[in-house]
Amino acid sequence: MADIRFxxxxxxxxxxxDLQRVIRINPKDVNxxxxxxxxxxxxxxxxxxxxxxxxxADGSLAEMxxxxxxxxxxxxxxxxxxxxEKLNYIFNADVTSAxxxxxxxxxxxxxxxxxxxxxxxxxxxxxxxxxLEKAAKSMEDRAAKYSxxxxxxxxxGKKYPFPVE
Numbered sequence: 450m451a452d453i454r455f456x457x458x459x460x461x462x463x464x465x466x467d468l469q470r471v472i473r474i475n476p477k478d479v480n481x482x483x484x485x486x487x488x489x490x491x492x493x494x495x496x497x498x499x500x501x502x503x504x505x506a507d508g509s510l511a512e513m514x515x516x517x518x519x520x521x522x523x524x525x526x527x528x529x530x531x532x533x534e535k536l537n538y539i540f541n542a543d544v545t546s547a548x549x550x551x552x553x554x555x556x557x558x559x560x561x562x563x564x565x566x567x568x569x570x571x572x573x574x575x576x577x578x579x580x581l582e583k584a585a586k587s588m589e590d591r592a593a594k595y596s597x598x599x600x601x602x603x604x605x606g607k608k609y610p611f612p613v614e
Contacts, residue, residue, distance in 0.1 A: 462576065470547040474540045474573075476580040481539060485574070488535035499528050529553050532566050540573065548573075 458477050464470035502521045532554040533545040545554065554566035 460580075462573075464547050470550075472540070472542060472544045472547045472573075474542045474544065474577075476577040477584045478541060479581065481541075481574075481577055482581075484539045484541070488539050492532065492535055495528060495531055499524050525553075525555070529555060536566060536570065539570075544569075544573070 458475040459473050460476055461471050461473050464472065499521075502525060533549070536545050536548075536554070537543050548569045549556075549565060552565060554564065554569075556565040557563065558565050558568055
């Protein structure tokens with residue numbers, strides 16, 4: 450079978466320096482921002498489905514009758530799955546397996562008890578932001594190079610339908 454080889458922009462990142470926890474994403478994929486906005490809007494809407502569930506500080510469900518407990522556990526599991534699905538969609542790759550393992554993305558972490566998915570997303574988007582900014586600067590520099598050559602040709606009385614060097 451023939452093989453097509455080219456740089457597709459994907460990079461590997463370890464999670465917290467653990468070589469067993471690696472994600473492979475294209476941090477220069479500008480559609481990450483579009484997918485992020487769409488997913489966060491959907492998650493905000495979906496979060497209303499679990500807003501009435503009482504959870505203790507340790508993350509366990511508050512005491513209640515068994516049938517209600519089962520129903521709330523099911524709703525939380527569906528929301529967990531939705532978060533994982535949306536994060537994978539944002540990065541166009543399976544990032545949640547390496548980032549969370551079998552933990553709930555709603556697990557609380559750190560001194561300020563933030564959601565695990567929130568802390569991960571913030572860190573991952575920061576890595577993406579740095580690379581997107583560098584890529585945008587590089588694109589601007591290339592565009593300036595070509596537009597400068599075009600302007601120079603115009604000043605010499607030649608008008609080209611395409612940039613020349």
